[in-house]
Amino acid sequence: MMNTHLTTNPHLHSHLPIPKSHLHFHFQQNPWTPACFSHQFSNPNHSNPTSKSTPKPSKIGTQNNPKTIKNNKKMLPTSSSSSQSSSSSSKQILFISTLIILWYSSNIGVLLLNKFLLSNYGFKYPIFLTMCHMSASAILSYVSIVFLKVVPFQRIKSRSQFMRIATLSVVFCGSVVGGNISLRFLPVSFNQAVGATTPFFTAVFAYMVTFKREAWITYGALVPVVAGVVIASGGEPSFHLYGFIMCISATAARAFKSVLQGVLLSSEGEKLNSMNLLLYMSPMAVVVLLPAALVMEPDVLDATLSLGLKHRYMWLLLFVNSTMAYSANLTNFLVTKNTSALTLQVLGNAKGAVAVVISILIFRNPVTVLGIAGYSVTVMGVVAYGEAKRRYK
Numbered sequence: 001m002m003n004t005h006l007t008t009n010p011h012l013h014s015h016l017p018i019p020k021s022h023l024h025f026h027f028q029q030n031p032w033t034p035a036c037f038s039h040q041f042s043n044p045n046h047s048n049p050t051s052k053s054t055p056k057p058s059k060i061g062t063q064n065n066p067k068t069i070k071n072n073k074k075m076l077p078t079s080s081s082s083s084q085s086s087s088s089s090s091k092q093i094l095f096i097s098t099l100i101i102l103w104y105s106s107n108i109g110v111l112l113l114n115k116f117l118l119s120n121y122g123f124k125y126p127i128f129l130t131m132c133h134m135s136a137s138a139i140l141s142y143v144s145i146v147f148l149k150v151v152p153f154q155r156i157k158s159r160s161q162f163m164r165i166a167t168l169s170v171v172f173c174g175s176v177v178g179g180n181i182s183l184r185f186l187p188v189s190f191n192q193a194v195g196a197t198t199p200f201f202t203a204v205f206a207y208m209v210t211f212k213r214e215a216w217i218t219y220g221a222l223v224p225v226v227a228g229v230v231i232a233s234g235g236e237p238s239f240h241l242y243g244f245i246m247c248i249s250a251t252a253a254r255a256f257k258s259v260l261q262g263v264l265l266s267s268e269g270e271k272l273n274s275m276n277l278l279l280y281m282s283p284m285a286v287v288v289l290l291p292a293a294l295v296m297e298p299d300v301l302d303a304t305l306s307l308g309l310k311h312r313y314m315w316l317l318l319f320v321n322s323t324m325a326y327s328a329n330l331t332n333f334l335v336t337k338n339t340s341a342l343t344l345q346v347l348g349n350a351k352g353a354v355a356v357v358i359s360i361l362i363f364r365n366p367v368t369v370l371g372i373a374g375y376s377v378t379v380m381g382v383v384a385y386g387e388a389k390r391r392y393k
Contacts, residue, residue: 029369072328100347101329110324111188112362117317120186120363123307126180128300129321131289136322137329138282144330145279147387154276157269164264165277169284171257177289178250182212185243188359189367193232194247199385200225201255209259216393221385228378233369256356274333316326345386349379 110133143156144150156162182191200222206212233239265271272280293300308314338346356375360367 039126043259055219065375096335097150099331099335099338102327103335103347104351104354106324106327106331107351108358109322110151110328110357111183111355113317113321113324114180115183115188115278115359115363117321118180119341121307121311121317123314124184124305125293125297125300125303126184127289127293127297128304129318130173130176130180131286131293132285132318133325134282134285134289137278137326138286140274140323140330141279141282145275151273152364154272156280161265161270164223164270165280166263166284168257168264168277169281170288171253171260173288175250175257178246182243182247182250185240186247187236187238187363187365189356189365189375190232190236190238190371191247192356192359193371193378194229194244195198195251195254196352196375196378196382197225197229197248198251198255199382201252202258205252205256205259209263212310214389218385218388218392221381221388224377224381225385226381228374228376228381230374231377232371235368235372235374237366237368237371273346275330278329342386342390345383349382354380 085300114129117129122131145153156165179191179195182194186194203214203219203222210232228326233244261277265277335347359365
């Protein structure tokens with residue numbers, strides 16, 4: 001009865017001691033209470049019910065309305081969120097584009113510098129050059145992972161894992177040394193054409209080692225890969241048999257290393273990302289390559305010192321070349337991490353074509369229509385193989 005009486009007769013509020021909390025609750029439950037009632041009962045010191053002070057308008061209809069709150073939440077951040085998303089998207093595109101440019105520059109740069117040093121500069125020591133690459137990779141990998149924290153550091157957990165990494169390191173050495181030896185005798189354009197057959201050897205070794213079978217259409221796409229190299233070999237004016245054998249061997253070793261890596265480091269506890277794997281393989285490779293260089297290239301130290309005295313930029317070229325070798329691995333890892341598999345495949349095929357064009361423009365090696373046609377057939381076969389493998393997994 002008290003509540004009903006108060007609602008109909010507001011002038012009695014100064015004579016009846018009613019708690020403020022009760023009044024507040026009462027009017028919260030009655031949104032149709034006139035504004036003057038709400039004003040009077042919200043001020044316990046109010047004693048003149050006829051005061052003409054302007055009452056504050058009720059905000060119940062605007063602040064506590066769930067639809068209004070929901071609409072405000074939707075409307076307010078719309079412009080800022082869209083601008084932030086477009087800004088972040090632009091930054092991501094710029095970041096990936098920069099990575100791709102650095103990846104192309106380092107990969108093509110180290111390839112052209114290798115060719116220049118081994119063929120044109122008179123530095124005919126591919127094993128020692130590979131050892132320089134591995135030394136730089138070991139030092140820069142340690143700096144990047146331990147100090148710069150590019151990727152989390154992963155430790156070797158067992159002796160068996162160490163031996164598996166050492167096995168991969170030996171195969172890795174063979175592929176790099178073979179590729180560098182082939183550059184002494186073959187032009188970069190033909191070297192890239194032969195190197196494009198890596199998917200063929202990968203499929204062969206995957207079947208031999210893991211008994212992994214692909215769809216027949218996937219194997220059929222490898223036919224133009226091999227046929228293109230045969231055509232390019234017949235049309236190559238600078239064909240060299242020993243260089244061709246070393247190039248094929250390096251390509252096969254590279255494919256075998258990728259298959260072997262999947263087998264030896266397949267368990268979850270022993271998997272390493274490519275940067276940590278490079279961190280461990282590089283010093284192991286130096287241990288293998290140093291005695292090999294001293295035995296198979298006995299005059300390498302005297303020749304390097306004499307070339308360094310004769311050519312003032314000799315040491316700078318070696319340093320830049322070795323740094324680029326590590327940069328090629330780092331940017332390849334970052335591009336792989338930030339793009340899709342299909343994008344990486346397309347970029348890899350385009351990178352080989354760009355390297356061929358740039359090498360022809362720089363070294364002016366003769367090319368024939370038959371050689372260009374063979375390389376084109378190989379590249380188309382690689383593209384078809386990648387697409388078939390993606391569709392028929």
